Amino acid sequence: xxxxxxxxxxxxxxxxxxFILPTLLGMLLIHxxxxxxxxxxxxxxxxxxxIGLYLAAPFVGFEHYKDILFNPDSLxxxxxxxxxxxxTFIYTIVVxxxxxxxxxxxxxxxxxKFKGVAVFRTLFILSWVVPQYVTGLLWNFMWQRDxxxxxxxxxxxxxxxxxxxxWLIGPNTLWAIIIPTIxxxxxxxxxxxLAGLQNxxxxxxxxxxxxxxxxxxxxxxxxxxxLKPVWAILIFFGLIFNVYSFNIVYxxxxxxxxYPGEWGDLxxxxxxxxxxSAWRYGAGAAACVILMILMITIVLIWDRIxxxxxxxxx
Amino acid sequence: xxxKNSKFxxxxxxxxxFSMLSGSQAFAKRLDQAAAAPAAxxxxxxxxxxxxxxxxxxxxxxxxxxxxKGFEKTHPGIKVEVTSVDWGAALTKLTTxxxxxxxxxIAQLGxxxxxxxxxxxxxxxxxxxxxxxxxxxxxxxxxWSTAGLQGSNKVTSIPWFVDARALYxxxxxxxxxxxxxxxxxxxxxxxxxxxxxxxxxLVINGVEIEPLGVPxxxxxxxxxxxxxxxxxxxxxxxxxxxxxxxxxxxxSKEGVKFFIGLAAKGYxxxxxxxxxxxxxxxxxxxxxxxxxxxxxxxIKLLETPYEKGGAGGSLTAQNYDVALYPKGPKGRFTFFGGxxxxxxxxxxxxxxxxxxxxxxxxxxxQLSYAETTGFIPARKDxxxxxYFTKDPxxxxxxxxxxxxxxxxxxxxxxxxxxxxxRHIGIIWDNAxxxxxxxxxKIVDSQLEKTRKEVNTLLKDSR
Numbered sequence: 197x198x199x200x201x202x203x204x205x206x207x208x209x210x211x212x213x214x215f216i217l218p219t220l221l222g223m224l225l226i227h228x229x230x231x232x233x234x235x236x237x238x239x240x241x242x243x244x245x246x247i248g249l250y251l252a253a254p255f256v257g258f259e260h261y262k263d264i265l266f267n268p269d270s271l272x273x274x275x276x277x278x279x280x281x282x283x284t285f286i287y288t289i290v291v292x293x294x295x296x297x298x299x300x301x302x303x304x305x306x307x308x309k310f311k312g313v314a315v316f317r318t319l320f321i322l323s324w325v326v327p328q329y330v331t332g333l334l335w336n337f338m339w340q341r342d343x344x345x346x347x348x349x350x351x352x353x354x355x356x357x358x359x360x361x362x363w364l365i366g367p368n369t370l371w372a373i374i375i376p377t378i379x380x381x382x383x384x385x386x387x388x389x390l391a392g393l394q395n396x397x398x399x400x401x402x403x404x405x406x407x408x409x410x411x412x413x414x415x416x417x418x419x420x421x422x423l424k425p426v427w428a429i430l431i432f433f434g435l436i437f438n439v440y441s442f443n444i445v446y447x448x449x450x451x452x453x454x455y456p457g458e459w460g461d462l463x464x465x466x467x468x469x470x471x472x473s474a475w476r477y478g479a480g481a482a483a484c485v486i487l488m489i490l491m492i493t494i495v496l497i498w499d500r501i502x503x504x505x506x507x508x509x510x
Numbered sequence: 511x512x513x514k515n516s517k518f519x520x521x522x523x524x525x526x527x528f529s530m531l532s533g534s535q536a537f538a539k540r541l542d543q544a545a546a547a548p549a550a551x552x553x554x555x556x557x558x559x560x561x562x563x564x565x566x567x568x569x570x571x572x573x574x575x576x577x578x579k580g581f582e583k584t585h586p587g588i589k590v591e592v593t594s595v596d597w598g599a600a601l602t603k604l605t606t607x608x609x610x611x612x613x614x615x616i617a618q619l620g621x622x623x624x625x626x627x628x629x630x631x632x633x634x635x636x637x638x639x640x641x642x643x644x645x646x647x648x649x650x651x652x653x654w655s656t657a658g659l660q661g662s663n664k665v666t667s668i669p670w671f672v673d674a675r676a677l678y679x680x681x682x683x684x685x686x687x688x689x690x691x692x693x694x695x696x697x698x699x700x701x702x703x704x705x706x707x708x709x710x711x712l713v714i715n716g717v718e719i720e721p722l723g724v725p726x727x728x729x730x731x732x733x734x735x736x737x738x739x740x741x742x743x744x745x746x747x748x749x750x751x752x753x754x755x756x757x758x759x760x761x762s763k764e765g766v767k768f769f770i771g772l773a774a775k776g777y778x779x780x781x782x783x784x785x786x787x788x789x790x791x792x793x794x795x796x797x798x799x800x801x802x803x804x805x806x807x808x809i810k811l812l813e814t815p816y817e818k819g820g821a822g823g824s825l826t827a828q829n830y831d832v833a834l835y836p837k838g839p840k841g842r843f844t845f846f847g848g849x850x851x852x853x854x855x856x857x858x859x860x861x862x863x864x865x866x867x868x869x870x871x872x873x874x875x876q877l878s879y880a881e882t883t884g885f886i887p888a889r890k891d892x893x894x895x896x897y898f899t900k901d902p903x904x905x906x907x908x909x910x911x912x913x914x915x916x917x918x919x920x921x922x923x924x925x926x927x928x929x930x931x932r933h934i935g936i937i938w939d940n941a942x943x944x945x946x947x948x949x950x951k952i953v954d955s956q957l958e959k960t961r962k963e964v965n966t967l968l969k970d971s972r
Contacts (some may be wrong), residue, residue, distance in 0.1 A: 243970075244921050248630040250609050271970075274963055276932060340789075342781040364728055364784035366944035446598075449728045455928075455935035457727060457944075472602045474925040475626065 231488075238482035244475035253478070260482035272470050272479045279458045280466035284439060287374055287462060291441075292434030294378040296427055299385030304419075306386070307393045317390075324383035332447025335376040339363035339448075364448070369460035373444050385430050392426035393419070428502040435494060439487070440464055463487060557859050559590045559866055560614035562604070564849070566671075567883040568819055570594040577879055581869040588862045597730070601924075608632035613854035615863040621656040621848050622917055624667050626924030628659040633666040634853040639864055640665040648871075652846045652914040653888045660752070660919045668867050669888035671879065672848035673805040674910040675734070675835070682829040683712060683719055683800040691833045694801070697742070697768060700836035704777035707800045715797055715825055722772065723790040723799035726783030726942060727935030733917075733927060734845040735803065736934055740765035741915055742838025747930070748968070752920055755964035757930075757957045765838065766937065767953055773941035774948035783942045795821035803835070805847075806907045810884030832906040835913065846914030848888065886911060925967055933960040 206213065236251065238260055246253040263270035264277070306317055326334070338345050340363075347360040363372040396419065404414050442464040449456040456465060467487075471480025567573040571592045578590045593614070595603050601623055607613035608630045619627055627633060637658075640646070645668060646654055653669040677694060684690065687710055693703045707721040724735060740746065745762025748755060756762060772778050782790055787804070794802045795812065812827040814820025821827055835844045851870060853863045869875055876887035877895055886907055892898065893908045917923055933956040939945070940952040 244626050244629060244924050247605065247609060248632065269966075271963060271966055274959070275929065339784075340781070341784060362780070362784060362942065362944075365726060365939055365942050455727050455732070455932045457935060457939060469928050472605070473928040475605075476925065 234481045235485055237478055238485045240478045240481075242477040242481075243479075247475065247477065256478065260479045261486065263479065264483055264486060270479075271474075272476060272483060275466065275470055275474070276458065276461055277463075277466055277470075277483070280461040280463045283370055283459060283461060284441075284463040286370060287377070287441065288435060288438040290374050291377045291381065291438045292431060294374070295381040295385045295434060296389075296430050298378060298382035299387075299430075300389050300423075300427075302382070302386045303389040303393055304415075306390055320386060321383040323380050326380060328380065328443035329447045331376050331380045332444040335372070335379075335444075336364070336448045339372050364460075365457060367459045369457050373441075373448065373460060373462075376448075377438070377441065377444055381434075385434075388426050388430060389423060392423045396422050424502075425505045428498075428505045432495070432498050432502075435498070436491060439491060442468065556587055556589050557862050559588060559616060559859055559863050560593065561590055561616040561618075561866070562593050562595050562600075562607075562614045563618045564597050564600055564620075565594055566618075566849075566879075566885065573882045574879075577870075577875060577882070578866070580875070581866065585862075585865060585869075588865065590866055605630070608854065611856040613856050615853060615857040615859055616866060617852055617854065618670065618849045619667055619852050621653070621669075621672075621846075621850060621919075622923060622927065624656050624850055624852075625659050625919035626921050627852070628662065628664070628666040628919075629921030632855055634855050634857065634860060635664050635666065636668060636853065636864075637663075637665045640668065643868065648890065649888045650890055650911055650914070652911065652916060653848060653850075656848075656850060656916055656919050658919065659921065667850035667852040668871055670849050670851045670870060671876070671883070671885040672846060672888050672911060672914070673807070673885050674844045674846050674907055674914045675738070675803050675805055676844065676906055676910045677801055677803055677833045677835060678794060678808060678830055679801045679833060680719070680797075680799075680826065680829055681831050682714065682825075683707060684831075686710075686712060691831070694833050694836055696837040697839070701772070701777070704772065704775075704801075708777055712800075717797045719800050720779045720782070720798060721777045721800050723782045723785075723794055723802040724773070724778045725785050725787050725790050726773075726938035727931075728784060729786040731787050732931045732934050732938075734847060736766060736769060737845045737915075737917075738835050738843045739769035739838065741843035742835070742841060743768065744838075744840035747926070748918055748920075748964075752918055753968060755961040755968070757964075758954075758961045761840070763954065763957060766934075766957065767950055768838075770937055770941045770953065771948075771950075773938070778941075780942050783938055792821075795824055795826050797825050805884070806886055806904060807884035809903050832903045834906065834910055842913045843915050844910050844913050846911065846916045848885070922968055926964055929960060929963045929967070933957070933963075 200208075233251075239255055239257060240246075240251070240253040241256040241259070242250070242253040260272070264272055267273060302320060306313060306320070323331075337343075341347055341360050344363070346363065347357075350357045351360050361368060363369070400418050400422075401414055404418060409417070441462055445456050445460060445462050445465045446468075449460055455461070455469075463483075467480050467483045470476050470483065561574075563570055563574055571594050574592050575590075578592070582589060597620075600618075600620075604613075604617055604619070604623070604627060607617075608627060609632075611632075613632065640657070645657070645665070649657075649669045650672060653672050656667070657669060658664045658666045679694065684693075687706055689703055689706065692699070694700045704721040707719065710719075712719045725731065729735075737747075740757075740762050743761045743765035745759055745765050746756045747762075757766075773780070773783060782793070782799070785793070790799070790802055791804055791808060791811070793799060794804075809832070811820045812824075812830065813822050815822040816824075835842055851867045853860055853867070857863055870879070871889065873887075873889055873891055873895075876889050876892050877897055879885070880887050880892070881897065887893075898904050898908050917927075937953050937956050940956075941948050945952060
């Protein structure tokens with residue numbers, strides 16, 4: 197095949213570039229410029245004494261990075277950064293796979309033909325429509341030990357527990373943020389997976405049935421592999437979205453003024469406090485840059501694993 | 511098929527980006543219009559003063575605009591444009607405004623923020639203007655002490671209102687147990703009273719009365735709740751020379767352990783420790799607690815009928831009174847919060863902004879705003895008004911302010927607060943039984959950690 201010059205290829209695809217241009221400009225203005233600024237800020241001694249100088253604050257090089265990575269006694273480290281990292285890890289994994297799991301179960305149920313299926317599809321997406329900050333506020337009431345509906349159901353209605361547990365203090369706090377996030381997030385995954393399920397030809401299942409495949413085998417060898425492009429993308433979105441989760445913790449625990457506790461603090465709430473409440477803007481920016489590099493690495497690993505599934509076949 | 515889909519996706523993304531851009535253009539246009547409002551929306555020569563306030567009342571903008579109508583009548587050349595900024599976001603917004611020089615003309619500052627925002631050098635020096643109005647003599651001394659960065663000898667804000675705290679208690683509970691105000695006068699009596707209420711296991715209207723409601727760590731007042739007990743035991747947060755932390759002195763420890771120990775002894779129900787101040791107040795109003803600490807704004811709430819969002823007419827509203835904070839071994843103290851008004855250097859209408867501040871800090875405006883919000887005026891002469899002298903509950907607050915104390919207005923206080931909030935939060939969790947049985951050793955270790963962190967911070971700040 198003859199090699200086509202770059203100029204020809206650009207000209208040939210010019211309409212595509214026209215469409216991409218606004219996105220590119222938007223990305224540059226909204227993402228790239230602030231990102232470059234944040235990276236620059238991470239090299240500055242920007243705190244409550246130098247904030248007036250802003251980008252002219254003293255240059256401190258990699259000091260903040262050294263503090264975060266190698267100095268366990270630094271202010272940013274001792275403000276609970278490691279606990280927040282642990283919580284974020286657990287939270288991200290459980291929420292990402294939890295929302296996919298619940299979404300898949302419901303999508304499989306809704307992929308059948310029965311009366312009222314459209315009504316159920318609409319009803320099931322209601323929790324996704326609730327804004328995140330409202331979810332945080334609502335669940336704060338639901339988790340309350342004495343008057344919350346969760347303990348009422350667990351103890352008074354079902355008798356599953358003998359004593360009402362605390363959800364908003366102690367280790368249960370982590371569940372108090374994980375469960376509402378799954379509750380809010382699964383409908384989106386359900387919609388995506390349902391769309392994927394509807395693209396799988398019925399004939400595959402008919403052939404499998406003739407060959408004597410059980411329902412589980414049909415799921416294992418047809419549904420799951422053919423849904424791979426969907427759940428691969430959902431894992432990608434889920435990991436990024438959940439690592440940067442902020443609203444639910446902010447709203448559930450003192451509207452950002454309180455301390456969510458050793459089991460409720462996430463990286464974003466921790467960095468937010470370090471940056472804006474404690475006025476350590478330089479160190480906060482460095483923590484964000486480290487997290488960004490970590491996330492880029494995760495995205496690259498994801499890309500390696502799922503490259504074949506997401507590449508457009510020509 | 512896949513290629514076709516990808517084209518759809520590309521078109522979709524391009525359209526989304528386009529709509530986003532056009533949306534942001536519309537937003538930018540609205541911002542421009544807002545900035546151009548003085549010329550476009552008002553009569554010739556009318557100067558618009560932009561003012562940011564926090565939600566001081568249920569209808570913060572309307573209530574303040576109503577108050578400012580009197581000013582605008584006498585000053586036809588000035589129009590005040592009020593914007594309400596949520597407390598949670600206010601400090602960040604003020605900081606951003608200060609740095610970007612896109613600040614309003616006047617801003618409300620929480621008294622504990624004055625130091626750190628003054629240090630940004632974004633606030634107008636009001637010293638000559640304050641001298642001319644004899645401000646140091648007009649305002650409550652504790653409130654005046656928050657008017658500028660400590661040690662700078664500059665006035666960068668003018669006190670607006672204060673919010674000293676006191677003890678709200680149920681008179682019906684006290685009557686049944688033959689208790690009086692004198693029984694909460696000092697720490698020993700207060701604890702004995704709590705024990706008496708706990709042991710009595712009183713049930714009123716089907717609700718078992720718990721002795722004391724206090725929010726734990728999920729709250730914005732974590733520090734303000736503990737501070738009076740630290741001061742009353744002779745302790746403090748920072749040493750008098752402002753160079754080192756002072757939480758680990760025996761006196762400070764005693765204050766923390768006494769107060770938080772009340773939860774470990776069961777006088778503060780554990781369920782209260784997961785709530786915030788508003789939720790504890792609501793439970794007091796619903797009749798769950800015999801006592802709790804709050805600002806005078808709660809009186810306003812208990813006087814406001816249910817249909818208007820208050821708790822007026824409830825059993826608690828008909829059976830409550832207010833007492834001073836119990837006296838500790840080294841005296842009686844209450845946290846003295848509140849807000850000041852500042853003018854930003856970037857303001858182009860400083861004289862007009864000052865006139866607005868002068869109006870808002872006049873006796874009449876202060877009293878009127880106090881009636882609307884429930885807060886206490888910052889001016890001393892307001893307390894001679896019948897609004898305070900003839901109301902026995904409000905009178906308690908005028909007495910409470912004599913015992914008012916606040917944190918040092920230093921630039922480092924901003925970063926110190928989250929450190930304290932975090933460790934005191936862990937101490938509350940200790941009292942709630944998160945780490946097993948309550949351990950005073952955890953209190954000691956957390957205070958020690960706090961000391962180390964704050965000392966590092968203060969050292970860095972020098």
